Amino acid sequence: MANILVVDDEMGIRELLSEILGDEGHVITTAENAQQARETRANSTPDLVLLDIWMPDTDGVTLLKEWQRDGLLTMPVIMMSGHATIDTAVEATRIGALNFLEKPISLQKLLKAVQQGLSRGLETARSTMYQTHARPLAPPAMEHGVASGVPAAPVLMSSAAAGHVLHPSVLPNEHIFNVPFELPLREARDAFERAYFEHHLVREGGSMTRVAERTGLERTHLYRKLKQLGVEPGKLAKKGG
Secondary structure, eight states, X not given: OOEEEEEOSOHHHHHHHHHHHHHTTOEEEEESSHHHHHHHHHHOOOSEEEEESOOSSSOHHHHHHHHHHTTOOOSOEEEEESSOOHXXXXXXXXXXXXXXXXXXXXXXXXXXHHHHHHHHHHHHHHHHHHHHHTOOSOOOOSTTSSSSSSOOOOOOEEETXXXXXXXXXXXXXXXXXXXXXXXXXXXXXXXXXXXXXXXXXXXXXXXXXXXXXXXXXXXXXXXXXXXXXXXXHHHHHHHHO
């Protein structure tokens, strides 16, 4: 789960990106103009910024220059625009932008760019940490954490159908879902599927991409299935976070 700042003057774009990335388990903050983005950056450092180029008060490239000048460009920034020229994209990259997405942004390109941006941010953070501590030895092994080198804390997994909380040491195949046999077949199947998807959403921290891979479903099919079952990924992501 990452903290992502979305800066765009179009409400529809902000809402769409917030919904998609929120379903991936990330915490989204939005800003409708450069001034709001400045205030947000002054109070915290997001893990990633999605920054629109054309905005009414200050354009994204100018804001990017300000952050670079003031030493605030310490997080990966992905530029977005539906009207930018190649020269503008090249300039943004030269200043320090990691990537450029052309609107309308496809879901696949968005998720790929965000994943690359977050991975780059983690690499930069690790590099800074090693330089700060000046350790001559090899970096610590990463297999204990999620790309952070820090052992992952135990996460409690819950299932609405089972009605109790499980520790991750309990393997999935040891979990028997409490679905009453008295239910009609369709209702019993829906109850099982609801518990099944809730389990995987909590386990994967609400990441729709990882749940799709885990369950073997296409993302679009998974979205439709969860909506049909009344499962809310956002709420379950908080349980797993």
